[in-house]
Amino acid sequence: MRLRARYAAEARFKWLGAGAVALAGFFLLLLLSTIVTKALPAFQQHYVMLEVDLSADKIDPADPRAANFLGLVHDGLGNEFPQVSGRQERRLLRGLVSTGAGVVLREEIEADPAMLGGTHRIAVPLDDFADLYLKGLLAKSGPSQRIADVRVSGAGDEVALGFADDAIMAMARGAGAVEGEGGGLRLTSGSQSFLLRIAGGTVKITELSSREAGGAVGKGTVLELLERSVETPADATLRTIETAEADRKITDREIVWLDRLAGAGKIENRWNTLFFFTGASREPELAGIWGAVVGSALTMVVTLALSFPIGVAAAIYLEEFATRNRLTNLIEVNINNLAAVPSIVFGLLGLAVFLNWFSLPRSAPLVGGMVLALMTLPTIIIAARAALRAVPPSIREAALGIGASKVQTVFHHVLPLAMPGIMTGTIIGMAQALGETAPLLMIGMVAFIVDIPGGFTDAATVLPVQIFMWADFPEPAFQQKTSAAILILLGFLVIMNAIAVVLRKRFERRW
Incomplete structure (x- = not known):
């Protein structure tokens, strides 16, 4: 039992x-x-293809950098919509392209000066909200429906609508339309948007009411000019934007413009090279991780250059040469305690000593590497001592027996055999340092750095801090950027830990 x-x-x-x-x-x-689901959209970026005038009237060949490149892009976009007039509408149209489109155009001309002269087809990035809409992340669209016998009358921005069938009234009620006087319905910015595609133009339905003789009448705002008048009933296509205009960062008019560009084949979805090869930016479509990657690499170089030789030397001394007394016992206890100290304490130490006392440059990889080296030292020392301790005593006895000195025994025989374990512990410690944020925040590496750092004393940031900064930005596009940067950071950490596992498996010895 x-x-x-x-x-x-x-x-x-x-x-x-x-x-x-x-x-x-x-x-x-x-x-x-x-x-992964949130990160995938960040790896793609939509570009609009525009015919841009690069003639001598627009750009002086003697001093091309003095040209208004963003203005040239706006002119090219305006040529696609010649019917757009009015200051507010033109400003809305220009907002479809990124504010950095002029920089992209300038860099292309600098890379290929032969482009100057005449009109050229240029690809420029869209604004972040336009890009999110084309990715289907900003406005949810319902299925398009065919509406028969629709009449449009009137001129200007407001037109009158007539429908042979009153089924559209029931659709409007289900879309959150507001009840008006006399049983009419008003489609406000808080309801779904009804976009009526007819006669080559687009009309947004704003009011609806039933007719006694049957059918429905209404009013609409012209978002895209009709190519011809519709005096006789004609078929139309009704498109529903289920996300209310008040709940999204893109207007119905901008949606119509983007759909027209996409329908004309002038929008391309490309691999987002800007994300991988540019630095930080306040504009989500221009923000990249290359500056943070370079900053992380420089910081890790300093961390490794300081922590590895000092940590291994300390481990060798404590394990092979130091006598066992109260002092060495105190040192060992403190090393073990330092391994458990919160990382932000090392940041405070770096702030007090390296910045305030030594007056080293703020936000520099040199200071960041020194702080992370202090944090990594206990891990490397403990791993190195364990690797040295794992070497059998017979190795030491044999070396001493044939006349080798203590130093020769350690550096010629014991250390090479312990090196795989030491390397494994070092890589794990470096991977931990790569993912740290708190100590670097304390020494100012949270600063907004646009330029790519060129040296150890230049202002820089690192990947974890860049992720921390992007996560605090309100723009929706930065959510995808944050997830993509996290994915890349996880990739680096996985690679470093995989290298540690491979080294351990490859060089490990069974005694």
Whole structure:
């Protein structure tokens, strides 16, 4: 009976353990799938193809940098919509392209001066909200429906509408239209948008009411000029934007313009090279991680150059040469305690010593590497001591037996055999340092850095801090950028830990 109960307890423990592993795996997959799903849109960027006038009248060949490149882009976009007039509408139209489109055009001309002269087809990035709309992340669209026998009358921005069927009234009620006087309906900015495509133009329905003779009448705002008048009933296409205009960062008029550009084949979805090869920017469509990647690389170089030789030397001394007394015991206890100290404490130390006392440059990879080296030292020392301790005493005895000195024994025989374990511990410590944010915030590496750092004393930031900054920005496009940067940081960490595993498997010895 007792044996059966013991077997049952072992079985329950086995299933509980398997369940715990499965639950942990489920949450890990959930986390990774969420990050990947949000990150994927950031790897693509929409560009609009525009015919831009680069003639000598617009750009002086003797001093091309003095030209208004953004103005040239706006002129090219305006040529696509010659019917757009009025200051407010032109400003709205220009907002479809990124404010950095002029910089993109200038860089293309600098790379290929032969472009000067005549009109050229140029690809410029769209604004972040326009890009999100084309990715289907900003406004949810319902299915398009065919509406028969629609009449449009009137001229100007406001027109009268006539429908042979009053089914559109029921659709408007379901879309959140507001009840007006006499049983009429008003489609406000808080309701779904009804865009009527007819006669080559687009009309946004604003009011509807039933007719006694059947059907419905209404009013609409012309978003895109009709190519011809519709005095006789004609077929139309009704498109519904289910996300209310008040709840999105893009207007119905901008949606119509973008749809026209996409329908004309003038919008391309490309691999987002700006994200990988540019620095920080306040404009989401221009923001990139290259500055943070370079800053992280420079910081890690300083961290490795300081922590590895000092940590290994300390481990060798404590393990091979130091006598066992109260001082060495105190040092060992403090090393173990330092490994458990919160990382922000090292940031405070760097702020007090490196910045305030030594007056080293703020936000520099040199200071960041020194702070992370202090944090990584205990990990490397503990791993190195464990690797040295794992070398059998017979190796030392054999070396000493053939006349080798203590130093020769350690550096010619013990250290090479312990190096795989030391390298593994070092890589794990570096991976931990790569993912740290708190200590770097304390030394000012949270600063907004546009330029790519060119040296160890230049102002820079690192990937974890860049992620922290983007996560605090209100623009929706930065949410995708944040997830993409997290994915890249996780990739670096996985690679570093994989290298540690490979080194351990490749050089590990069974004594």
